[in-house]
Amino acid sequence: MKVTIKNWTSVAIWKWVANDDNCGICRMPFDGCCPDCKLPGDDCPLVWGQCSHCFHMHCIVKWLQSQQVNQQCPMCRQEWKFNNK
Amino acid sequence: MSLKPRQVDFNAVWGSLQETVKSVITLGHVPRQIWSDRFSDVYSLCVAHPESMADRLYAETKQYLIDHVALLLIKVQEDGEDNLIKNYYHYWSQYSRGLFYLHLLYWYLNQQHIRMQKPSDAEMIYGSSDANAGEQLEIKELALEVWKNGMITPLGEKLVKLLLETIDKDRSEHTTLIPIEAIQGTITSFVEVQRFKIKGKLKLYQDLFEEPFLDASGEHFKRDAARLLEERDVSLYMEKVITKVDEELARARKFLHASSLTKVSQRCEQHMVAEHLDFLYSECMNMVQGERKRDLSNMYSLLKSLPNALNILVDTVLDHSKCQGLESIGTLQGDNIHVNFVENLLEVYQKYRQQIQEVFSGDQNFMGALDKACSSVINHRPNKGKTPCRSPELLAKYCDTLLKKSSKGISEAEVDEKLRKSITIFKYIDDKDVFQKFYARMLAKRLIHQQTQSMDAEEAMINRLKQACGYEFTSKLHRMFTDMSVSADLNNKFNAFLKDDSIDLGVNFCIYILQAGAWPFGQAIVTPFSLPQQLVKSVQMFETFYYNRFNGRKLTWLHHLCQAELRLGYLKKPYVVTVQTFQMAILLLFETADSLVCKEIRETLLLNADQFQRHAISLVDSKLLLCDSEELTPEAVLRLNMEYTNKRTRFRITAAIQRESPQEVEHTINSVEEDRKLYLQAAIVRIMKSRKVLKHNALIQEVCAQSKVSFAPSIPMIKKCIEALIDRHYMERTQHSSEEYSYIA
Numbered sequence: 001m002k003v004t005i006k007n008w009t010s011v012a013i014w015k016w017v018a019n020d021d022n023c024g025i026c027r028m029p030f031d032g033c034c035p036d037c038k039l040p041g042d043d044c045p046l047v048w049g050q051c052s053h054c055f056h057m058h059c060i061v062k063w064l065q066s067q068q069v070n071q072q073c074p075m076c077r078q079e080w081k082f083n084n085k
Numbered sequence: 086m087s088l089k090p091r092q093v094d095f096n097a098v099w100g101s102l103q104e105t106v107k108s109v110i111t112l113g114h115v116p117r118q119i120w121s122d123r124f125s126d127v128y129s130l131c132v133a134h135p136e137s138m139a140d141r142l143y144a145e146t147k148q149y150l151i152d153h154v155a156l157l158l159i160k161v162q163e164d165g166e167d168n169l170i171k172n173y174y175h176y177w178s179q180y181s182r183g184l185f186y187l188h189l190l191y192w193y194l195n196q197q198h199i200r201m202q203k204p205s206d207a208e209m210i211y212g213s214s215d216a217n218a219g220e221q222l223e224i225k226e227l228a229l230e231v232w233k234n235g236m237i238t239p240l241g242e243k244l245v246k247l248l249l250e251t252i253d254k255d256r257s258e259h260t261t262l263i264p265i266e267a268i269q270g271t272i273t274s275f276v277e278v279q280r281f282k283i284k285g286k287l288k289l290y291q292d293l294f295e296e297p298f299l300d301a302s303g304e305h306f307k308r309d310a311a312r313l314l315e316e317r318d319v320s321l322y323m324e325k326v327i328t329k330v331d332e333e334l335a336r337a338r339k340f341l342h343a344s345s346l347t348k349v350s351q352r353c354e355q356h357m358v359a360e361h362l363d364f365l366y367s368e369c370m371n372m373v374q375g376e377r378k379r380d381l382s383n384m385y386s387l388l389k390s391l392p393n394a395l396n397i398l399v400d401t402v403l404d405h406s407k408c409q410g411l412e413s414i415g416t417l418q419g420d421n422i423h424v425n426f427v428e429n430l431l432e433v434y435q436k437y438r439q440q441i442q443e444v445f446s447g448d449q450n451f452m453g454a455l456d457k458a459c460s461s462v463i464n465h466r467p468n469k470g471k472t473p474c475r476s477p478e479l480l481a482k483y484c485d486t487l488l489k490k491s492s493k494g495i496s497e498a499e500v501d502e503k504l505r506k507s508i509t510i511f512k513y514i515d516d517k518d519v520f521q522k523f524y525a526r527m528l529a530k531r532l533i534h535q536q537t538q539s540m541d542a543e544e545a546m547i548n549r550l551k552q553a554c555g556y557e558f559t560s561k562l563h564r565m566f567t568d569m570s571v572s573a574d575l576n577n578k579f580n581a582f583l584k585d586d587s588i589d590l591g592v593n594f595c596i597y598i599l600q601a602g603a604w605p606f607g608q609a610i611v612t613p614f615s616l617p618q619q620l621v622k623s624v625q626m627f628e629t630f631y632y633n634r635f636n637g638r639k640l641t642w643l644h645h646l647c648q649a650e651l652r653l654g655y656l657k658k659p660y661v662v663t664v665q666t667f668q669m670a671i672l673l674l675f676e677t678a679d680s681l682v683c684k685e686i687r688e689t690l691l692l693n694a695d696q697f698q699r700h701a702i703s704l705v706d707s708k709l710l711l712c713d714s715e716e717l718t719p720e721a722v723l724r725l726n727m728e729y730t731n732k733r734t735r736f737r738i739t740a741a742i743q744r745e746s747p748q749e750v751e752h753t754i755n756s757v758e759e760d761r762k763l764y765l766q767a768a769i770v771r772i773m774k775s776r777k778v779l780k781h782n783a784l785i786q787e788v789c790a791q792s793k794v795s796f797a798p799s800i801p802m803i804k805k806c807i808e809a810l811i812d813r814h815y816m817e818r819t820q821h822s823s824e825e826y827s828y829i830a
Binding site for chain 1: 535560571591592594598602619631635636639640641644646647648650651654655661672676725
């Protein structure tokens with residue numbers, strides 16, 4: 001071997017992949033954070049429902065708490081279930 | 086002896102009382118028994134039956150005092166003018182002590198008879214002005230009043246004239262014929278005589294003595310100033326004036342009442358300084374430029390108490406320090422321009438700061454001038470403002486140089502000290518956001534290429550910036566640090582994952598996972614690249630690991646930031662070399678061949694022309710590769726240099742990473758512009774949302790105030806932002822005025 005790789009230090013950036021650009025509840029971009037947070041990233045995560053809709057976690061939790069009867073997805077009115085695959 | 090009121094023969098009692106009064110007032114001997122008897126005589130007269138004789142006693146005593154003082158007046162004048170002051174002082178000190186004993190002798194009269202009819206303090210102050218007329222005074226007051234009328238009134242002017250002559254003599258010859266205490270005592274007698282007055286205690290002193298004294302002194306100062314001015318030497322003049330002021334103050338302290346001190350020095354300054362300001366200013370420029378500390382501090386002490394007199398000096402200092410500052414950074418050239426820039430400026434700053442402390446005792450006016458000078462030097466735009474100011478970039482670079490591993494030969498403490506000082510410069514920078522952009526980019530490079538000298542130093546610096554500019558300014562920088570520690574954690578977990586599944590990647594793999602947005606890498610820089618086969622497994626395994634852990638995230642590999650350590654086995658000695666991914670990929674291709682055509686390499690690796698050019702050239706420059714032509718044309722052939730040697734067995738091909746390309750700088754400046762627009766729009770919306778309706782100028786003012794922390798916005802830019810917001814219906818012009826906006830909810 002003429003040249004062998006001893007160490008490799010790589011760099012990657014991560015982004016959310018959602019089916020939309022903006023959160024359907026607060027209308028803020030997924031790249032940003034919900035209105036209550038200051039910084040995007042790990043502290044303001046996204047969550048997906050089994051209906052495949054995606055929101056800021058803080059937004060959907062607030063929404064679900066405000067619903068007395070049925071826990072529904074605000075987009076498609078199906079019952080909301082967190083998608084923990 | 087009975088205390089009962091009884092009939093008293095006034096004349097008999099007064100006869101003996103008068104004798105004692107005479108002894109008392111002239112400080113003669115009075116036996117205890119006599120004193121006690123007379124004391125009770127006063128009592129018995131006051132309570133005499135059938136009618137009190139207090140008024141009569143008072144009148145007789147007053148008449149006696151008047152006669153006594155008249156007698157003294159003759160005695161005082163007896164020895165001619167030369168002895169007038171001495172005699173006056175002699176009799177005055179006798180009289181002024183005597184009257185106290187007299188006051189005690191008349192204790193009962195004072196306490197019972199006179200105090201009864203005395204108006205209250207309040208009446209004295211606010212009551213009718215002629216409250217004093219025909220009213221009886223306590224004996225000590227009466228005695229002083231009699232002295233004033235009988236002695237000072239006829240003799241006052243003559244005394245003052247003599248006093249002034251004496252003081253004048255003291256000025257010219259530093260001696261007086263008359264003892265100092267006589268002069269001082271005479272002068273203070275003008276105050277003493279009024280001491281029991283509630284209002285205007287000093288009036289007599291001021292009218293009779295102080296005013297003529299100040300006028301005479303003023304004339305003297307004027308003459309003196311004129312004499313000194315003839316020498317036409319400012320520094321000498323100032324020295325002499327300062328001595329003069331000190332002398333006069335000492336003299337005033339020696340002779341005058343304390344209330345006159347400030348008046349004397351004021352008079353002196355007025356005639357010797359204020360009236361000759363132009364003369365003093367004529368040398369001002371030379372003094373400041375020659376940095377003649379002694380002269381300057383003399384000038385300061387002369388001018389400081391005059392209103393507004395310092396302005397010209399302050400302005401001169403400002404101009405001078407500004408010129409020096411500009412000069413120190415004007416001609417900088419070469420690679421070390423950022424170091425010179427910061428250190429020269431700091432030197433100038435420290436020099437003038439120290440000078441102001443020393444010479445102008447840290448006066449706020451001068452500190453303010455230094456601040457102004459620094460800020461205009463640091464934010465100076467060459468070419469009449471057309472060239473952008475480079476200070477933010479240079480300062481960021483300076484910090485980068487200090488925080489990088491390569492800064493050799495200086496201890497950690499020194500680095501810390503230098504960084505601490507650089508904050509001084511930072512505070513003066515207007516375009517702090519530009520600095521932040523550059524600083525963030527350099528910090529990112531340091532972190533990713535593992536070039537930071539010490540994490541402690543980095544954190545300390547960020548905390549300093551936070552202190553100067555607030556949390557928001559450094560939040561992105563903090564997020565970069567968080568990512569570094571999150572990445573370390575992820576690497577450990579990934580290694581554990583590999584171990585559990587007994588997977589061997591074939592290389593030592595380490596990764597930084599960064600949050601998009603927190604790092605200053607634009608999106609555009611991701612270019613196509615075909616990863617060398619040896620690394621594909623690492624990438625695949627990590628992606629599997631990562632996507633399993635984090636739902637809904639997507640990784641983008643930034644190969645242009647990756648780096649690798651390679652072992653070169655084809656040379657005489659084994660070398661370990663650190664290169665970037667693209668350089669590594671090029672080198673790896675030579676595994677199967679000793680020479681390759683550029684075009685071929687580029688096509689295999691899918692690199693774009695620019696990337697290929699940069700990295701191939703760095704390899705050629707380092708002599709690892711040899712090229713048969715000057716230019717790297719697509720047809721040029723690259724060969725492995727089999728004869729390569731290097732003194733060190735471990736080295737780094739740095740060229741391509743380190744150099745800041747001009748495009749990068751431009752990119753940074755453009756992104757700053759973009760960020761400012763967003764910042765301003767956000768600020769405008771915030772302000773309008775809280776105010777609903779606002780005038781144009783008020784809005785501009787508030788926007789400027791809000792953005793001052795990070796940059797100084799240009800008015801046209803704010804106007805553009807307002808237009809943009811009107812177009813997007815965030816706000817509108819109100820109907821009745823085009824100068825007023827209202828917020829649209």
